[in-house]
Amino acid sequence: MKRLWLILPLLFFFSCEDKKEIIEPIDEVIELIEASDPIIGKWYYRNYSISNEIHYFDNCTQKGYFEFLEEGVGSYVTYKINNLKCTLYDSMNVKWSFQDTVYSIQTFYGDGTSSGFPPRQVGVIYQYYGTISDSILSLPVGWNDIFNFKQK
Secondary structure, eight states, X not given: OHHHHHHHHHHHHHHTSOOOOOOOOOOXXXXXXXOOOTTOEEEEEEEEEETTXXXXXXXXXXXXXXXXXXXXXXXXXXXXXXXXXXXXXXXXXXXXXXXXXXXXXEEESTTSEEOOSSOEEXXXXXXXXXXXXXXXXXXXXXXXXXXXXXXX
C-alpha cells in the first residue's frame, strides 16, 4: 500500500504535464465598427442667442427637434402654442451632410419634388450651416442670431 502511495503521485505528475494545444487559424474577417457621426440622433431646441445674449425657448418650442439619420436624411418638427395648447406646427424632411468643418442641413416638404401637371420642383425651404461643440448643435439663422439644439 505504501508503494502505491509513492507511485500514485508520480503517475499523477507525469499525466498532468503540459499538453500543447494546436491552434488553427481562423479565416474570419473582422469588420471595424465605424464611429457614427456625432449629429446622428434627435436634437431639441435649447436656446437662442441674439448679439451674444442668450434666451431660452418656452417649453412648447423645446419639444421641436431635428432628427438626423445615418443615411444623410431626417426630419424637422416644430411645435407652437395654439389656443393655449402646445400643438404640432410643422414637419419637414431633412437632407444633411458634413462639408469641410460644418454641417449642411436642408429642410423641405415631401421628397423635394412634386408630380403635378406640369411637374414642378419643390425647392429647399431652409438651408442651415451648423457646427457641434460641447454637445450643442448651433445653427446661425440670421445675421447675429443662433439657434442652439441639445441632444437628448
